[in-house]
Amino acid sequence: xxxxKLFLLFSLFSFTFSHDAAFDPHLLPRxxxxxxxxxxxQFEKFDDELNLHxxxxxxxxxxxxxxxxxxxxxxxxxxxxxxxxxxxxxxxxERVSSEAGVxxxxxxxxxxxxxxxxxxxxxxxxSNLPYYIEHGYGLEIFDPIEFDKWVQKGxxxxxxxxxxxxxxxxxxxxxxxxxxxxxxxxxSITIENLTKAxxxxxxxxxxxxxxxxxxLAVVFKSEKRSEMVEEGYRxxxxxxxxxxxxxxxxxxxxxxxxxxxxxxxx
Numbered sequence: 001x002x003x004x005k006l007f008l009l010f011s012l013f014s015f016t017f018s019h020d021a022a023f024d025p026h027l028l029p030r031x032x033x034x035x036x037x038x039x040x041x042q043f044e045k046f047d048d049e050l051n052l053h054x055x056x057x058x059x060x061x062x063x064x065x066x067x068x069x070x071x072x073x074x075x076x077x078x079x080x081x082x083x084x085x086x087x088x089x090x091x092x093x094e095r096v097s098s099e100a101g102v103x104x105x106x107x108x109x110x111x112x113x114x115x116x117x118x119x120x121x122x123x124x125x126x127s128n129l130p131y132y133i134e135h136g137y138g139l140e141i142f143d144p145i146e147f148d149k150w151v152q153k154g155x156x157x158x159x160x161x162x163x164x165x166x167x168x169x170x171x172x173x174x175x176x177x178x179x180x181x182x183x184x185x186x187x188s189i190t191i192e193n194l195t196k197a198x199x200x201x202x203x204x205x206x207x208x209x210x211x212x213x214x215x216l217a218v219v220f221k222s223e224k225r226s227e228m229v230e231e232g233y234r235x236x237x238x239x240x241x242x243x244x245x246x247x248x249x250x251x252x253x254x255x256x257x258x259x260x261x262x263x264x265x266x
Contacts, residue, residue: 054079058261064243069264072138080137080261084129090161092259097161100239100256101168107236109173116203116233117169118225118252120240121180121190123260125166125199126156138262151182154189158197162239162258166199175233177204179224179245181217181265184209217265222248 054076060066072080083089109115119125131150132138150156170176182190184207191205212220221244225235229250238245238252241260246252 050075051079058083061261061264062257062259066264068266070141072136072261074139077137077139083261084132084137089259093159093161096239096256096258097165100165100237103254103256104165104169104172104174104237107172110234113175114233115174116177116228116235117174117237118177118179118235118239119162119166120242120245121178121182121194122156123159123241123262124239124245124258125159125162125178126193126197127159128156130155130157132262142263148183148186151186152189154193154196156193156197158199159258163198165239169237170201174237175204176202177206177228178202179206179221180208181220182207183213216244217242218244218248221245222250225250225252 054073057066057073057076058080061069104117107115122128128147128150131147135143135146166176178194180190187205187207190207194202206224208215208220212223215223226249228235235250235252236254238255239258240246240255241258242265243257244265246255246257
């Protein structure tokens with residue numbers, strides 16, 4: 001960030017000398033005087049422009065308008081950090097939870113135990129933000145080995161607005177199915193982590209087994225939703241942080257996308 005600001009300042013100097021209409025090679029150039037407030041104004045304009053650029057990028061991420069991406073833009077590291085650790089991320093989570101709760105409350109359940117709400121786990125129920133703080137908020141290429149080490153610790157905290165929604169969904173009488181891209185080998189630690197974070201009960205916990213290891217998330221989750229429908233379940237709600245949690249075959253009657261500008265899973 002400092003380098004970019006200095007580059008901008010250098011550009012101002014260059015522009016001033018190269019566009020002097022009264023330039024005479026036999027005369028010494030007039031001294032360049034830049035007031036401190038002029039420099040500060042230019043820096044502020046630069047910061048505003050960068051903030052707009054990164055906000056536009058994040059909007060494209062959440063609207064699923066970007067092509068598959070592997071890391072956040074380097075120049076947006078500070079922006080993503082401020083968003084994820086500040087009030088903005090919390091407000092967005094609360095908004096999603098609130099709207100989902102209103103929708104769920106107004107649904108009339110069939111009473112046959114076949115109305116299902118699906119929840120993803122990572123960045124939907126459990127937060128891996130402590131891990132991503134140590135790995136550049138998505139600036140580093142995803143390392144599955146390092147992430148598995150984090151998962152094995154079972155230390156991911158609850159996303160509080162999602163926990164409130166989760167409890168409300170259970171109280172309203174929905175079946176709760178947890179559908180995650182985590183590996184089957186992580187079942188025990190996932191159950192332990194969920195329970196410790198406050199998610200005390202569910203009806204199904206579906207993880208990837210060895211046969212589904214190479215499938216795209218959108219394919220894997222579509223297949224599992226299709227199996228639910230074939231078993232007579234009605235998917236009336238679905239919460240996830242990735243579009244691959246929500247799109248594909250047999251989508252929910254209504255889906256709720258949680259914010260996540262740190263990584264993309266196809």
